[in-house]
Amino acid sequence: MPAESRLAFAVTPNAAPVAANARSERLVDPGFGRVFTDHMAVVRFSDEKAWHDARITARAPLTIDPASSVLHYAQEIFEGMKAYRLEDGGTALFRPTANARRFQDSARRLAMPELPEAIFMESIERLVAIDREWIPQSDGGALYLRPFMFASEVFLGVKPASEYLYMVIASSVGAYFKGGAPAVSIWVSQDYSRAARGGTGAAKCGGNYAASLVAQAEAIRQGCDQVVFLDAVERRYVEELGGMNVFFVFDDGSLATPALTGTILPGITRDSLLTLARDQGLTVREQPYAIDQWRADAASGRLVEAFACGTAAVVTPIGRVASPEGSFTIGDGGPGATTMRLREALVAIQRGQAPDAHGWLHRLAG
Incomplete structure (x- = not known):
């Protein structure tokens, strides 16, 4: 060495x-x-x-x-x-x-x-x-x-x-969100992009977050808790929130999350949840998901839950999504069963309350 x-x-x-x-x-x-x-x-x-x-x-x-x-x-x-x-x-x-x-x-x-x-x-x-x-x-x-x-x-x-x-x-x-936030509301940014191919989207650097602040401020003005960004090319596919990755849960029990293409931060919480979901027998897909499909799936009932995840917020249910085209509610607007089951499984490992089958917990001396 x-x-x-x-x-x-x-x-x-x-x-x-x-x-x-x-x-x-x-x-x-x-x-x-x-x-x-x-x-x-x-x-x-x-x-x-x-x-x-x-x-x-x-x-x-x-x-x-x-x-x-x-x-x-x-x-x-x-x-x-x-x-x-x-x-x-x-x-x-x-x-x-x-x-x-x-x-x-x-x-x-x-x-x-x-x-x-x-x-x-x-x-x-x-x-x-x-x-x-x-x-x-x-x-x-x-x-x-x-x-x-x-x-x-x-x-x-x-x-x-x-x-x-x-x-x-x-x-x-x-808690990251005040009051524990049973579910957060999301504003879809129309005018701003978080990252483009070849940029610094996959790096955790301050510039990415500085560029997101004007969009986050717009979300707050619109009465929402967080902003979600679309891809920089077609302005159609969901990428990530201002500081969190995003997951979608469907009525067949499967999950989807945007794929890592270089424009999305490879979240450690995201990766852990992918593993835990598969441990629970759930089908998980890493693939593009369009905002119009999100709206349609929520309306039809095919999409039953959505959540954001990251180190700070852990796992946070998404209840409502808003944009200039109007807003829509996911499920009943509150935490979903799959979301909370995954959150509880993750937190239990982090707190040493459940078996650590993947060797994720790094115990400190003293």
Whole structure:
């Protein structure tokens, strides 16, 4: 194994951590992405030294030069994953090596150095170990982990940077949608596309999400929770939501989800649900699905359920779909039996409440 594939992490505990009683108050209702832990992981990269200066340190603001290339050319990628508190008192990650591999894939697409899996894993494990008490005890609570990397070289010029900063921060989280959202409503974007063939749709980079925000804002104005994008060529086939993959459940018990063609993020939750559905004896198809077919199948009753999925929201039923042509309801507008059965099966594995036949749960020491 190359020397740079493993690094010794220096650990410097926060000299002024949040007091236990103040932390407990924040964990009662943390929401999503607003309550942060005491520490962060940092690793640097340069063409000269490769990966170096690995450390766990107090979470603090960054000081960067205004000519840092990320601010001008957007070389930036990230991941999203969770640490769970198990029923036996332990802590675990869910399929973290899949996140490590996707992080490498995103880096390759953005012309960035690929972080070795061993460094990715140690940065996550050490951060969770030092901030374990930030995992909420509440039902559905978890520690959301955000590994990210950006170009830190100070220069102006369109080329891959020669210096990068890799970091991991952690956030105590509850439900992604307020009120638990029994089912969300979706707005079909008519004027905006998320990604095109040859673009960065399969990479987890900030630019994809920045481009989706105007469409998401339009969805909110239309009284919907989320936006769904159609393909960039024919503006006909369903691709994915602003931050989640999408599944369809039919009256014969089968499922369908858009195929990975390079324009859709290969979600780890998506992949897990495909496996769990097949474990349950369900037929699953990865294929194109047109918006007019979605509307017709909902009207005829052939389509009985639809749901979105991702690390943050886990599995979220879709109850209503709206567009300038009008809106339609899926099933009775609430959670469907297949959707909830798959969600329960996934969550049970993540929480250590069910057998882990696929070896997805990565238990942490301590």
